[in-house]
Amino acid sequence: MTSIDERIRDTGLRVTRQRVLVYDALAALGGHRTADELVSALDASGTALPRATVYNVLDDLSTVGLVMQADRGPGAAVYEAANGWHHHFVCRVCGAVEDVPCVIGSKPCIDTDVPGAVIDEAQIIFRGVCASCRTAD
Amino acid sequence: MTSIDERIRDTGLRVTRQRVLVYDALAALGGHRTADELVSALDASGTALPRATVYNVLDDLSTVGLVMQADRGPGAAVYEAANGWHHHFVCRVCGAVEDVPCVIGSKPCIDTDVPGAVIDEAQIIFRGVCASCRTAD
DNA sequence: ACCGTTCCTTGGACGCAGTCTAAACACAGC
């Protein structure tokens, strides 16, 4: 597994301390995280970064594909360390997000016809009630 | 076509001037609109309503299915007058939202397996560049 | 190792989306 430093360099972006820190924090926490969760985590680990920087980094890293922005509908955006194309299940009750494997595995996994437009991605959001919210109702 | 008054009454909700106004404004504008666009439209037509009311009404009407909340990712939520189950194409450049017919036509149109969870809806977001942004680049 | 250019980071202020609260109001059944 190539180090994150190299993976950032390979995209043409500069390797900065901040980018590595944010990526590491996201990978260490795992799952789907908001920008503010990352700010807190970095804060707690003694390597605090300003909010604006975390937003910048997440933006940059997701443009080059090292980080994915998980669609969840309106509200705070959630990010995850890139790990292949997949979809998401969102709980209507608690808002939890779970990965759902993509049957096809590459983009765009579904096709449709919008006249004149170029489609490069089809993101599916499954909505319902998750296991723990069902038992807890 | 039953009047909107009756359609609201049929859901068990009370028929109020505000609900009718908001629904009419949304239907008249057509397409996908943010809450604030509706506030402005109502304002312009001489029947101004407070923001909080528009939010309340949109919330109520979308819970009972008379209005649909179109998934578009993070950012302002957009609503449309309900017109059958369908998906959305979102332009990466201008953010425009277009309807995409659902191949199946009823929910959930795609199925998957999330252990323990109940899935009642699968919303697909197609992303790419729309016709006018492609010619304008 | 140094330099210069270009890219990146930073902090603070700002703007927009949406929620909350408590009091006034109005719909709908009697």
Added chain:
DNA sequence: GCTGTGTTTAGACTGCGTCCAAGGAACGGT
């Protein structure tokens, strides 16, 4: 009409994300 309950309202408030301009750091060339 009267009454009870669901709804509206204004305004303040929270949270997410962006913008700006100045300082700082990465990296290719020498």
